[in-house]
Amino acid sequence: MANRPRRSRLTQTFAVPDKDDTYDDASIALLDDTGTAEDTDNTSLIDINERIVAFLNDADTQSQSTVPLTPLPVTSATETGAQFLKRKRGSSTPYRGLGQKDKSVWKHARARLPYEAERDDHGHQIFYCAEDNCNWKGPSSNAARHLRKHAIFVGRFSATPSTIAQANSLQQGLHSMATKHAESSHNQTVTVLRSAAQKQLFRNALARFVTACSISHKSVVSNEFKALIMAVNPEAEHVLLRSSSSLSSRIVRNFRAQQEEVIRYLCDDTISCFHISTDTWKTKHRHKHFQAVNVQFVDQNRQLIQLLLDLVDVDGEESKSRAYLATILIRTIKEYNLTTRLG
Numbered sequence: 001m002a003n004r005p006r007r008s009r010l011t012q013t014f015a016v017p018d019k020d021d022t023y024d025d026a027s028i029a030l031l032d033d034t035g036t037a038e039d040t041d042n043t044s045l046i047d048i049n050e051r052i053v054a055f056l057n058d059a060d061t062q063s064q065s066t067v068p069l070t071p072l073p074v075t076s077a078t079e080t081g082a083q084f085l086k087r088k089r090g091s092s093t094p095y096r097g098l099g100q101k102d103k104s105v106w107k108h109a110r111a112r113l114p115y116e117a118e119r120d121d122h123g124h125q126i127f128y129c130a131e132d133n134c135n136w137k138g139p140s141s142n143a144a145r146h147l148r149k150h151a152i153f154v155g156r157f158s159a160t161p162s163t164i165a166q167a168n169s170l171q172q173g174l175h176s177m178a179t180k181h182a183e184s185s186h187n188q189t190v191t192v193l194r195s196a197a198q199k200q201l202f203r204n205a206l207a208r209f210v211t212a213c214s215i216s217h218k219s220v221v222s223n224e225f226k227a228l229i230m231a232v233n234p235e236a237e238h239v240l241l242r243s244s245s246s247l248s249s250r251i252v253r254n255f256r257a258q259q260e261e262v263i264r265y266l267c268d269d270t271i272s273c274f275h276i277s278t279d280t281w282k283t284k285h286r287h288k289h290f291q292a293v294n295v296q297f298v299d300q301n302r303q304l305i306q307l308l309l310d311l312v313d314v315d316g317e318e319s320k321s322r323a324y325l326a327t328i329l330i331r332t333i334k335e336y337n338l339t340t341r342l343g
């Protein structure tokens, strides 16, 4: 403020000139030539020049004092710089760097069960997904990526049009995969059940069952029998007999195939005696009549064994004649040389 009075005085000199201060061109030329001050007007001109120089010097000094050369205190500079470098907490930055931990994913984690591990091999806390029907677990660094499957956008996958579009396509892919998986697993189940029911094995066993237990052929095509089999295996419909007519021919075929085994038993001397039973039956439309001759015995392992010894075509008109049936039975016993071994 020390310069202000001198400056105001200079301003006063230039701003309001008196009548005495007016001069003509001749006086100025005289000054330039001689350089001497002869009157008060010349003196005032020299004074003005000096004052202008002094003002300019003062102005330089003043400008220098306005911008001090001494540096700012170190403390204030550090504080100013730290405000720019430091990341603001709570800033809604959509993308956080990989190195910056985002705790918001833990809001979607469930409590760890007592038998579940708390940390993995690297010492990282394990994230257990809290969403329904989800067993996902893993490091929290992968949790944000996983949560997109549940349409949850946190951390580096915060909701932006791009991440939402990615998640939508991801969910569509997962949905189609789940649908395909369900279809394939259902198809696999059907395939396993269907292949478990083997037609030939079942029908041969059915023929043995009907023969050994003297069951009516009609029963194997009844709805009740069908319901029984389907209750055991819902994919076993293909093994069922559509008509009972095929059963008798199957019984004959099975007998021929197993006759070698029967003969092997009959030639076994360790078996003391055989018991014979007969069963006469006819086909559905009474076109054919059969007499089945079963043989029962106890084998070496004390197991009761019953085998079909013979299956003889019987004349339909004679089928109710006991003498006729006895004749057929005697013929069978002789054929197999069982006369002396009957019990």
Ligand SMILES: [Zn+2]
Pocket (backbone or CB within 6 Å): 129, 130, 131, 134, 135, 136, 146, 150
């Ligand atoms: Zn999940």
